[in-house]
Amino acid sequence: MAEPEFSARGVRIARWPRSLTRAGEVRIEDGRLALLTSYGSEIDSAPVSAVRAGRPWFAKADETVATVNGTRYRLTLHSDGERDRGRVSGDAAASGRFLAALKRAAGRS
Numbered sequence: 435m436a437e438p439e440f441s442a443r444g445v446r447i448a449r450w451p452r453s454l455t456r457a458g459e460v461r462i463e464d465g466r467l468a469l470l471t472s473y474g475s476e477i478d479s480a481p482v483s484a485v486r487a488g489r490p491w492f493a494k495a496d497e498t499v500a501t502v503n504g505t506r507y508r509l510t511l512h513s514d515g516e517r518d519r520g521r522v523s524g525d526a527a528a529s530g531r532f533l534a535a536l537k538r539a540a541g542r543s
Contacts, residue, residue, distance in 0.1 A: 440461065441459065441460070442512075442528060444512055445510065449508075455477070459474075465481055465482055466481055469507060480503050489526075509529075
């Protein structure tokens with residue numbers, strides 16, 4: 435099995451106004467984006483060409499908003515080692531890597 439182009443664990447996945455998982459996974463593999471629970475169950479998935487994602491002005495530095503199959507999800511991604519006693523730093527590195535990987539996988543520049 436091929437290695438995913440992007441994989442992040444410990445992701446908080448929310449669909450307004452409620453949280454679906456606090457320790458989920460976001461994976462881009464074989465041209466598809468998959469949102470998974472902490473148990474590995476699929477929340478939603480779609481081809482990367484059909485996914486819209488970005489960082490709106492109202493989002494924190496480590497948050498992105500992704501629209502998958504017409505449903506908006508708020509993804510809070512953390513870089514490795516950012517979580518410390520329940521506090522999360524506002525580093526935008528993980529969300530930036532996610533957006534860049536999504537663009538690469540979709541063939542957008």
